[in-house]
Amino acid sequence: MQFDLLTTDPASKARAGKLTTDHGVIETPIFMPVGTVASVKGVHQRELREDINPDIILGNTYHLYLRPKMDILQRAGGLHKFMNWDRPILTDSGGYQVYSLSNRRKIKEEGVRFKSHVDGSMHLFTPENVMEIQRQIGADIMMAFDECTPYPCDYRYAKRSMHMTHRWLDRCINHFNKIPALYGHEQALFPIVQGSTYKDLRARSAEYIANAGAFGNAIGGLSVGEPAEEMYGMTEVVTAILPEEKPRYLMGVGTPINILENIALGVDMFDCVMPTRNARNGMLFTAHGSINIKNLKWEDDFSPIDEMGITWVDTEYSKAYLRHLFKCHELLGMQIATIHNLGFYMWLVREARKHILAGDFSTWKEKMVKQMDNRL
Structure with a gap:
């Protein structure tokens, strides 16, 4: 088992590394x-x-x-x-x-x-x-x-x-x-x-x-x-x-x-547990803020769950459909929301890693924090 520290962001303490185990490599963060x-x-x-x-x-x-x-x-x-x-x-x-x-x-x-x-x-x-x-x-x-x-x-x-x-x-x-x-x-x-x-x-x-x-x-x-x-x-x-x-x-x-x-x-x-627990309660995380999919405002919103999302559920289903599933207490709604939230968390840390390696993490982080601090 081995940990290799590859680089540190010049404007913060953010690090990109590689942790090697017998079951595979973990790229950090x-x-x-x-x-x-x-x-x-x-x-x-x-x-x-x-x-x-x-x-x-x-x-x-x-x-x-x-x-x-x-x-x-x-x-x-x-x-x-x-x-x-x-x-x-x-x-x-x-x-x-x-x-x-x-x-x-x-x-x-x-x-x-x-x-x-x-x-x-x-x-x-x-x-x-x-x-x-x-x-x-x-x-x-x-x-x-x-x-x-x-x-x-x-x-x-x-x-x-x-x-x-x-x-x-x-x-x-x-x-x-x-x-x-x-x-x-x-x-x-x-x-x-x-x-x-x-x-x-x-x-x-x-x-x-x-x-x-x-x-x-x-x-x-x-x-x-x-x-x-x-x-x-x-x-x-x-x-x-x-x-x-x-x-x-x-x-x-x-x-x-x-x-x-x-x-x-x-x-x-x-x-x-936040991405999975919140998903089961209808709370979605996105790069532009959080969404309570149970809110009435999504009832006739037929746009994708998250056009910028990395998982297939993000573009396969609409906000209106996902809201409908939650209002009907269908298990599929919780499954879709869980896949979305976990996919978003994985995108977030991997995007952070890219910016650490590129040397502009701090600028990107400040922009993301402002974007995500919203209720849509």
């Missing part, structure tokens, strides 16, 4: 569609490969652990074979899901004991067994187990949580190095920077993570309700410290504008 339970919601794998064409997707350790469970995945030969996906996969560690189960879990130094949202059964995640679970899943990139703090967060709690995340990281690295990969391909481990919205804590955590010497590094605990400017401020602190020669992943972010602004701050990898 990149957006990873979220395939929580071995499925990107509303999209067949064939559509994902041929129409949306991401270099990498994301799976979720917490959800895959509960369903279909590890014995099934291991007998299938890992997640790649189970879901028939032959490109790279990243799995998060379950830390965010544990964070979201605040009324169902208890955090201790050992790990996190939580109640399953599926059947109410009790489980324990530790840094060690999360490494074992991700080995069984077989993702190309694994995440260290961490605690994601809420927003707002008391300084003392954020500091205590950050130190525990660091101790958990040491245990993750130690156990990761002890247990072999199961399916014949290399796996990399990314630690996660925490520290809530406190610059001094973020800086200390970034230094600790940088010194861990991992293949790549992630930034967690953002996009949890804080204002966008605070997110950008924390990202800027962290990217100034994380090593330039290694990939940087900002977890759970975000809107198209969030992605462009964080690319400008030196982030290489993103994931978010």
Whole structure:
């Protein structure tokens, strides 16, 4: 596994790189569609490969652990074979899901004991067994187990949580190095920077993570309700410290504008449920702003969904038809909107990469941010 930094934009920290894995090359900056339970919601794998064409997707350790469970995945030969996906996969560690189960879990130094949202059964995640679970899943990139703090967060709690995340990281690295990969391909481990919205804590955590010497590094605990400017401020602190020669992943972010602004701050990898979740609610993202396709104004608009779109659904169907499907609660409407939104996100990061390589990313980014900050 290898990461090559190709160039940096002269007017910002935006980077274009190439991350090579045993399942293929990932050209950065990149957006990873979220395939929580071995499925990107509303999209067949064939559509994902041929129409949306991401270099990498994301799976979720917490959800895959509960369903279909590890014995099934291991007998299938890992997640790649189970879901028939032959490109790279990243799995998060379950830390965010544990964070979201605040009324169902208890955090201790050992790990996190939580109640399953599926059947109410009790489980324990530790840094060690999360490494074992991700080995069984077989993702190309694994995440260290961490605690994601809420927003707002008391300084003392954020500091205590950050130190525990660091101790958990040491245990993750130690156990990761002890247990072999199961399916014949290399796996990399990314630690996660925490520290809530406190610059001094973020800086200390970034230094600790940088010194861990991992293949790549992630930034967690953002996009949890804080204002966008605070997110950008924390990202800027962290990217100034994380090593330039290694990939940087900002977890759970975000809107198209969030992605462009964080690319400008030196982030290489993103994931978010927003394009698929918003699609299922009738919200479409375009280069000229967002569209609520349920609005009456689209009832007799027979123009294509998005004349500038890169997927076949963008010109195959009209806004009026898509609105009709949503008003009738037809599943096809959600599928069309999902393909469109994911296609747009992929276009956005690949267009960003082109402009980074061309040396005019900052000018292009400012124009795009203004265009996209509209409701059509």
